Amino acid sequence: MRTSRLLALAVRHQFLEWAGTWWFTASLVVNYAIGPLIGLVVWSAALPGDAGVVRYFVALVAVHLLTASFEDYTFAESVYDGTIGHQLLKPQPVVVGPAGANLAIRLWLSLFGLPLTVVVALVTGASYRWQAVLLAFPSLVLAAVLRFLWTWLLALAAFWTERVHAIVAFGNILVFLLGGIAAPLGELPGSWRTVAALLPCHAMLGLPAGIAAGTLSGSGTAVALQAGWCVVLTAAAVVLWRSGVRRYTAVGA
Template sequence: MIVARTVQLLGFRLRQEVLEWSGSWWFLLTLVVQAVVAPLNGLFVWSAVYPDDPAIGRYYVAIILVTLMTESFEQHTFSERIYDGTISHELLRPQPVVIGVLGTNLAIRAWLTALGAPVVLLAGFSLSAGFGWWPVLLSLPSVALAAVLVFLWTFLLSMAAFWTDRVHAVVGFGSQLIFLLGGTAAPIGLLPDPWRGLAGASPFWGMNGLPAEIAAGDPYDGSIAAAWGYQLFWVVVFVVAVWAVWRAGVRRYTAVGS
């Protein structure tokens, strides 16, 4: 009953947010450009280093799409509500605050994916990046888990707004970790040994590079079940962390607000 009600509320909020964001297509296009710049830079660099390796092209085309489907902006859509006090209204509603945050997140991702699809297709055609249907199918659960991980990570960092007004710097640092260790700056297989091990053990690879590697089919050659298990492990870790930080943040917010 509770689950069904939550899904119903999320669906209603998602429809509402999709319609609201439909009038901001110019701003959404700037978000698309922002999302694809880093993967395109990585594509140009590593394609120049390995001009005869088609796997590089497939990998970075997949990275572009994964990035569009997993981008999160809770430092804007959530943290600003803490700063201007409007989160008080959310706390008084008879539903979890995360419903509204998720609805906005999913709506923005849907628009970014739709508006960014031409970029992905253009990059794929220009590089002759052919994808097999089976690797792409296998990558879908990994993409979904990556989307969850990026949301939880960004939401976790965005809750720093309960304690500091420097939340954008905090989230920006977290985004740089995803860029450096998640497989966008370079496929982790091309990193030197100490950094390769760190990236492979960190949650950031599961947010970006892992689903792209599975979709590309090469260089990823590990166990798909192990890959999903690795992502699920970090999902559980982040859920616990978000829950703990949320409780501490709300206690601080209500104490200061009173």
């Protein structure tokens, strides 16, 4: 309960702090929307008349915005400038700060990005069954958690290297290629489709978008796998965090 209150305070603080940078938020929305929009144009041309593809990529715009993570900046930079030391002294889990910033940024992206998604849906004629959208909600929540864990796990490399931005960028490329932006899961070659379905990348983006669009079957098993990846990445992040903090304190930083 106490951690929840601290997280709510962190979200409120970060939300107000971002209130003065609406122009930067707008640029982030454009940056995160452009990939799915390009995919929409390309795959609509490749598969003309396929309404499922249109619904999928429009839903992907919203999913990409609602799961965006920036821990290579909100967390890794605190390691580089030494402010992580102050966070370690506070009587609260250090993850509260990055998680609060993550949620606050997503709120701003939602305020700017969801209207854009609605406009794109109206322009393209994409329509959704409300039952499918409701079914996609648990998967969307897990995708948001999973993408935060993925980015934070990569950002923890800041304890060992100054090239964390390159590491996170590589992770984002994997998500782009296998997560459903470059191509819907069903359009990948057989072997790649199997690999992508098992890896966490597709669970971060393509899975909730596909469920909302009604283009994925057997979503119950996929969501269970998604939850499993959340457990795996949480355990990995805990191990890497403890190792990183030991290294950080050992060198007297």
